[in-house]
Amino acid sequence: MNAEQKLALGPIQSIWDEQSRDQQRKWLQVANRYRTMKPEEQTRLHARMADWAKLTPDQRRKARENYKSVKGLPPEVRDAQWQNYQALPDERKQAVKDKAEAAKQATKPGSAKQRP
Template sequence: MKELLTYCLLLLGLTSSLALAEATPWRSLSTEQHSALSPLEQEWDKLPESQQHHLLKIAKGYASLSAEEKTRFHNSLPAWSKLTHEQREAARAKYKAFQKVPEEQRLEVKKMVKQGQENKPAQPTPQP
């Protein structure tokens, strides 16, 4: 009997957590969330619930960003959302490692990357 009760409680806990794990439709987001996550409007409803949940947590800090930070956030959001969980974890690890590099060297690397992007030839426009 005790095992049955334990099983029922476990099952109840699992079903309640599954109910909480449902995806959040775009139409149900707040105006602030729409503003923060607008680059993802078209694909939002197709994103996995776990990714939606994570993006909603990130969006909470959007209002406090500067205009430049908001632009950078919006520009990087579509590419970031297409990464797998493993790719995002690898990117976070690289970012943390980069933060340990002395600031002078970080600035030099950023400068080199920027120059490389400026020297990169423009992508040709696809012809119909």
């Protein structure tokens, strides 16, 4: 990894060694595009990387699985689902987020509500 790539991937340096070779290769591709991004895009990318680095390995695995399942949907279905979500009132969006968080907490190791 060269100095420019290290700068671009700074927010995920703490988890770099945990990544598979394939994942590292994908991150390096992102790093190679970094210098062509506008400053606000670079800032947004670094913020998202920092959020990614804060996730546990299990949370990152689940996020990848969710991404793959959504990516596999036809674009019109994916867009319709997103539009439906965006049309929800803020309190309903919060209820959806709370439900997802409760499900995530219930499946954590050591949780009393952990599924068998």
